[in-house]
Amino acid sequence: MASQLGQVVVNFVDNIMVAKLGPAALAGVSFANALYAICLVFGMGISFALPPLISEAQGAVDDRRISSYFKHSLIVNLAFGVISMILLVAFIPFMKYLGQDPEIIPHAADYMYYSALGMIPFMIFQTLRCYSDGLSETLPSMIIIILGNLLNVILNYLLIFGHWGLPEMGTAGAALSSLISRVFMVFGILIIFRHWKNLWIYLSEVRFNMYKSSYFKKILSLGIPSSFQMTFELTAFSAAAIIMGFIGKIEQASHQIAINLASITFMIATGLAMASTIRVGNQLGKGDISKVKDAGYSAMIQITIFMIVAAIGFVLARHLLPTIYMDNTEVISIAAYLLLAAAIFQIPDGIQVITLSALRGLQDVKVPTFITFLSYWLLGIPCSYILAITLEWGPIGVWIGLILGLTISAIFLSYRFKMLTDKLAKKQ
Numbered sequence: 001m002a003s004q005l006g007q008v009v010v011n012f013v014d015n016i017m018v019a020k021l022g023p024a025a026l027a028g029v030s031f032a033n034a035l036y037a038i039c040l041v042f043g044m045g046i047s048f049a050l051p052p053l054i055s056e057a058q059g060a061v062d063d064r065r066i067s068s069y070f071k072h073s074l075i076v077n078l079a080f081g082v083i084s085m086i087l088l089v090a091f092i093p094f095m096k097y098l099g100q101d102p103e104i105i106p107h108a109a110d111y112m113y114y115s116a117l118g119m120i121p122f123m124i125f126q127t128l129r130c131y132s133d134g135l136s137e138t139l140p141s142m143i144i145i146i147l148g149n150l151l152n153v154i155l156n157y158l159l160i161f162g163h164w165g166l167p168e169m170g171t172a173g174a175a176l177s178s179l180i181s182r183v184f185m186v187f188g189i190l191i192i193f194r195h196w197k198n199l200w201i202y203l204s205e206v207r208f209n210m211y212k213s214s215y216f217k218k219i220l221s222l223g224i225p226s227s228f229q230m231t232f233e234l235t236a237f238s239a240a241a242i243i244m245g246f247i248g249k250i251e252q253a254s255h256q257i258a259i260n261l262a263s264i265t266f267m268i269a270t271g272l273a274m275a276s277t278i279r280v281g282n283q284l285g286k287g288d289i290s291k292v293k294d295a296g297y298s299a300m301i302q303i304t305i306f307m308i309v310a311a312i313g314f315v316l317a318r319h320l321l322p323t324i325y326m327d328n329t330e331v332i333s334i335a336a337y338l339l340l341a342a343a344i345f346q347i348p349d350g351i352q353v354i355t356l357s358a359l360r361g362l363q364d365v366k367v368p369t370f371i372t373f374l375s376y377w378l379l380g381i382p383c384s385y386i387l388a389i390t391l392e393w394g395p396i397g398v399w400i401g402l403i404l405g406l407t408i409s410a411i412f413l414s415y416r417f418k419m420l421t422d423k424l425a426k427k428q
Contacts, residue, residue, distance in 0.1 A: 013149070014174040015260045017156045019325035021107075023253040025171055026325070028107025030256035031100055031245060032171075034238035035091065036115045039084035041234040043119065045227025047077050047126035049219045051274065052281035052361050054134030059285025066135075067205040072215040074127045076223065081123030088116035098242065101249045107171045114175035121182040128189050132199055133274055136282075140196060144188040152181040225365035229356055229372045236376035236405060240398045243388055251395050254334035257322050258399075262342040262349075265310040269303050269350045273357035280361025293421045296358035300351060300414070307350035311343040318343075334395060341399035348403070348410040355413035362420055371412045380405020 019026045050073045057065040092112050096105045129141040155177035162168025169176065193199045237259060244255040279295035314321070322335035359368050384401025387393045393400075 013153050013156055014178065015256065016325055017160050018171055018174050019253075019257075021160070021170055023249055023326070023328060023331060024101070024103045025107045026256055027101065027245070027249040027252045028104035029111050029171055029174070030241050030252055030259075031095070031098075031104055032108040032111040032115065033256075034241040035095070036088060036112055038231060038235055038238060039088060039119060040122065041230045042227040043077065043080050043084060043123050044126060045230040046080055046219075046223035047073065047123065047130045048226050048230075048274075048277070048360065049073065049223030050127065050130040051134035052222065052277050052363060053218065054131065055136070055278045055281035055361075056285035056363075058135060059282040063202065063205075067202045068212070068215055069219070070127070070131050070202065071206045071208060072211060073130070073219050074124070075211070076216065076219055077123040077127045078120070081120040085116050085119040088112060088119070100242075100245045101252075104245075104249060104252075110170065110172035111175045114172060114179050118175070118179040118182050121179070121186050125182060125186050125189065128186070128193070131203075132189075132193070134278060134281075135199065135202075136278060137196070137199055140189055140192040140199065144185050144192060147188060148181045148185040151184055152177050155180055222360070222363060222365055225369040226360055228369045229365070232369075232372040232376045233405075233409075236381050236402065239381050240384055240402055243385055243398050244395060246389060247394060250328075250330055251334060253326075253328075254322075254331045254338060255395060255398070257325050257331070257335040258338035258342050260325075261314070261321055261339065262346075265307065265346060266349060266353065268306065269353045270357075272299055272303050272306075273353045275299065276354055277357040277361040280358050281363075284362060289421065289424045292362070292424070295361075296355070296417055296421065299354045299358065303350040303354045304347060307346040311346040314339045314343040314346070338395060338399055341396060341403065345399075345403045345406050348406040351410040352406060352413055355410070355417050358417050359413065359420070362417075362424075364416070364420055367416060368413060371416065372409055375409035375412070376405040379408055 015026065015029065018029050050069060053069045054066050057063075057069065089112075092109050095108055095112070096102070100108075132138065132140050156174055158164055158166050159169045159173030159177050160171075161173075167173075193203060241252065241255060241259070244252040276295055276299035279299075280292050283289075283291040283295060318336040318339040319332070321339065322332040325335075326332070356368055356372070359365070380401045382401070383404050384398045387397030387400055388395065389397075391397065
């Protein structure tokens, strides 16, 4: 969980510091993130194929498969990092044609460039992190993510505002800080692995001269649907940010604050979800279906309790939390209002991410992918646009659509997990 929270702190710190530059800069970062995060999350989805495969191999006591899965996953993830970097850089000149306020485009373009370069170290680190997580060794990634975040905070202070003789780079400085931090995290986690016997033992067996198409197919058959699952949700939130841009830059900046705060609880939920993937996969490898069900349902109960507490916190502190970012009265007022909606979607958001991960542990990805597409793109986002733009409900209309999509997703995914585990139990 701490590792997942650490991942989102990079973006959280970027937003707080960029907000000091004004609403236009924050809206620009929001717009760039709405596009860049699509590649980021798609890449995370591909890398998330590794933990259930490794945990199942560990449960079956098959050491050879562990090393092979890591090697093939690294190649797949590195290739995606290179391709996505090229696509993001190539897209920068076209950002001005997406109907946004012209004032925010320079900020968005500067942020996008260095963020795109960070895709390669991000995907390498994701491979290493998912490898250790799959072996239930989460401490190394937690340590290096904390150190990487500390470095990011220091570099943000220096590069965004131009302290200690360094150039004042604004939004570009925030993205460059994240890039440098991600490179540091790759080398840092490798150093830790070298001195961690349970992790290095499998890496030392890796040979990059022989590959099997069956391993690539297995990784892609799990990774690509997982990527689409995460991307459907992420692009729904990206579309929501763009719809907010149609309303105005003040509303877009307010939306970014509310989403950034909500992303903290989401990443904690993702940490619990990763644990459920590993536990479900490990018990599946051992053939213990009763413990498979226990792993999934206990995670759902835990996340529901946590999200209720988070929702209460959002409601009680809704006027205080936005002031962390800026002192613009209009932005704070709208953000506080949107945090009420964020409180409502906490529970369905937590349940859907847990059940998606539990199903991934069962290596069931195709039907869940369709469920996420249905929930977000056939229901959620159309409702957001109709309510916010057509019916002129404004920012709250966007969030009502998001709540609808998350709720439908949580219901159908929970039923899917129950159906599959009951079916597996009957076969025993």
